[in-house]
Amino acid sequence: MKALVYEGVETFGVRDVLRPEVGQGHSLVRIEASGICGSDMHAYLGHDDRRPAPLILGHEAAGVIEGGARDGERVTINPLVSCGTCTACRTGRDNLCPDRMIISMPPREGAFAQYLAMQDDNLILVPDHVPLQKAALAEPLAVSWHSVRLGLVALDPGVSRTALVLGGGAIGLAASLALKAQGLNDVTIAEPNDARRLFLENQCDEVSVPAGTGQYGIVIDAVGYAATRAAASALAEPGGVIVHVGLGEDTGGLDIRRMTLQEVTFIGTYTYTPQDFRDTCAAIFDGSLGLLDWAEHRSLDDGPQAFADLRSGAVAAPKIILNPWA
Known part of the structure; x- marks a missing residue:
């Protein structure tokens, strides 16, 4: 599959990499939209030791499940992975889990790629009337x-x-x-x-x-x-x-x-609870958060230039969303 790989400070490459393996309780998501986050920029600039090169970045994404019991479902991705058993997780504060991680941090590759394997519990069904490009905004909105x-x-x-x-x-x-x-x-x-x-x-x-x-x-x-x-x-x-x-x-x-x-x-404040993420998705789906038409859309192949443009301050839009299939 095609992926945008962070290779070093201010360096990206569009590479052919292995499609991720799908474990038990996971689904394979064909990524249709993946947003560039400020934390991706921190990694790009060499300011984030949690994201060492080489690594597939990206954690704001939506797509379509391929294979398995949920084949064909349109989903947006909650990228925050927690242990599920600590006091924070048991009380609904997964964002404070001591073992929390977000995809795009080792050992979890990110969503600047054509496919991503993700836990089923982290996949939120997107109604047909909501474009996946808008559903990909769920993470920063949350x-x-x-x-x-x-x-x-x-x-x-x-x-x-x-x-x-x-x-x-x-x-x-x-x-x-x-x-x-x-x-x-x-x-x-x-x-x-x-x-x-x-x-x-x-x-x-x-x-x-x-x-x-x-x-x-x-x-x-x-x-x-x-x-x-x-x-x-x-x-x-x-x-x-x-x-x-x-x-x-x-x-x-x-x-x-x-x-x-x-x-x-x-x-x-840091990230969101699972309930916050669900509430945000509901607000996206019912229009409470507006038209959400303020993102700029580019191809994954244009990813290196997109990061360079963000670095130089040349991007007016609040968000750039990459399409791995364009």
């Missing part, structure tokens, strides 16, 4: 759905129901959609890239403005750099909530003194 759910639970009733999302990439845009789907309508996206900001203003209902003014009841950092954490610290209302999703930079930025004196809650 990340934001989970973060928004946690943030809204922590939001004090006395704090304004206003939200600022730092970063207009897929996770930031998804957070704005999840906020609205979960009942908070006053949402602003701050995106510094001119091309992406213009794309958001033209293609989406969300308002995109530079960060730096006003205060908000909830601030979602979908970037995760020292500068965005500093902005979140300054822009959260007294008694407000900072929800940290991005993993751009490990340290720096938080104004701990202001957060302490103003009782600002900080929540770190």
Whole structure:
């Protein structure tokens, strides 16, 4: 089968590799759409020791099952694999399982390929009226759905129901959609890239403005750099909530003194629970998250150039989705 293989820092190759073997309790999925995630970019830049070369990256995918009892089912993939037996898993918090892993981390190859073997429990049936290219957005949308759910639970009733999302990439845009789907309508996206900001203003209902003014009841950092954490610290209302999703930079930025004196809650969030993933899929399928027409589509063969374009900041769309069969 054809696969996009990460071969070293800023180096990809389109290669012919063996089709994955299908074990008990697994299905073979013919991948029809696979999105490029920020974590894939971290690996591409050599910033992720968890993803050493050579490796097939990609974990945001949807496709059609080939063979077995579920032959022909259209599915989207929950790429988070957990042990199923620890306290976290038994209480529905698989994202905190100490043995958790996501496909595209050894020993699990990823979804930038024509086929992927995946546990049946991680495959969510997609209705016929939903394009698989949109179903492939379930994973990044679930990340934001989970973060928004946690943030809204922590939001004090006395704090304004206003939200600022730092970063207009897929996770930031998804957070704005999840906020609205979960009942908070006053949402602003701050995106510094001119091309992406213009794309958001033209293609989406969300308002995109530079960060730096006003205060908000909830601030979602979908970037995760020292500068965005500093902005979140300054822009959260007294008694407000900072929800940290991005993993751009490990340290720096938080104004701990202001957060302490103003009782600002900080929540770190990681991926999603199985229920969050199912709830996100339901919201995709019933249209609660909008048209989801903001991705750019390319062939898998164009994968190396897609990563280079993302690296240079030349991509306005919040998401690039690759088609292994184009």
